[in-house]
Amino acid sequence: MKRNVTIMLMLLIAVMAYQVSASANLLSDPGFENGGSAIALKDGPWTWDGGSNGGSFYAPDVTLSGVKAAKVVLWGESANDYAYFVEEFEEIDFTASYVVSANFLNNSASALNSTGTAAIQVKWFNSLGSELAMDESSAFNSTYALDQWHNISVVSIAPTLASKVAVVIAAKANADYVGESTVYVDEMGFDVVPEPASLLMLASGLLGIFGISRKR
Numbered sequence: 001m002k003r004n005v006t007i008m009l010m011l012l013i014a015v016m017a018y019q020v021s022a023s024a025n026l027l028s029d030p031g032f033e034n035g036g037s038a039i040a041l042k043d044g045p046w047t048w049d050g051g052s053n054g055g056s057f058y059a060p061d062v063t064l065s066g067v068k069a070a071k072v073v074l075w076g077e078s079a080n081d082y083a084y085f086v087e088e089f090e091e092i093d094f095t096a097s098y099v100v101s102a103n104f105l106n107n108s109a110s111a112l113n114s115t116g117t118a119a120i121q122v123k124w125f126n127s128l129g130s131e132l133a134m135d136e137s138s139a140f141n142s143t144y145a146l147d148q149w150h151n152i153s154v155v156s157i158a159p160t161l162a163s164k165v166a167v168v169i170a171a172k173a174n175a176d177y178v179g180e181s182t183v184y185v186d187e188m189g190f191d192v193v194p195e196p197a198s199l200l201m202l203a204s205g206l207l208g209i210f211g212i213s214r215k216r
Helices: 002-022 196-215
Strands: 046-050 054-059 069-074 082-089 097-105 117-125 131-136 149-157 164-172 181-192
Touching: 046 069, 054 082, 069 082, 069 164, 097 117, 097 164, 117 149, 131 149, 164 181
Parallel strands: none
Antiparallel strands: 046 054, 046 082, 054 069, 069 181, 082 164, 097 149, 097 181, 117 131, 117 164
């Protein structure tokens, strides 16, 4: 009995240690809870902005969890209209792979229009501030079911010489005026992708534990 309890504890500790190492969210405010409500270039952990015909807000009216979500609005005067939220990082492991995820919503009361899109962007910069590479998720658009949260993600690997990364939620008009376009975003993630060596170590540990159990 004591042997079985010990084995189960070892198994639980191994799994918990793996989950902690593989799922530490690097975003300082993944649920957009800590910002204010006024339009500003910097408000809370996120920097946010809208172009000449766009706006970014912390919205309390529609959320996946918590009391706020990000709300990005375009008034669609031209194809170049945009709005975004962004958080930048300089002290991360630039040899690792990362997955960035977010939950998007088309609210039936104020949804994306037929040409509007939103996406996750991961932008890598060198020490001089020059953009080296960008990875972008698939586009969230008006074809997604209304009033349902949809999870979208993108995997990104730092290019050589990268020293800063920006995680961006970007909305674009993509066409001249066809009506207001709005998207809600909540509960984002910015996580290290487990390395094959880490997965192998976990698998080896579990096999070892089961091996000990069978021998006894």
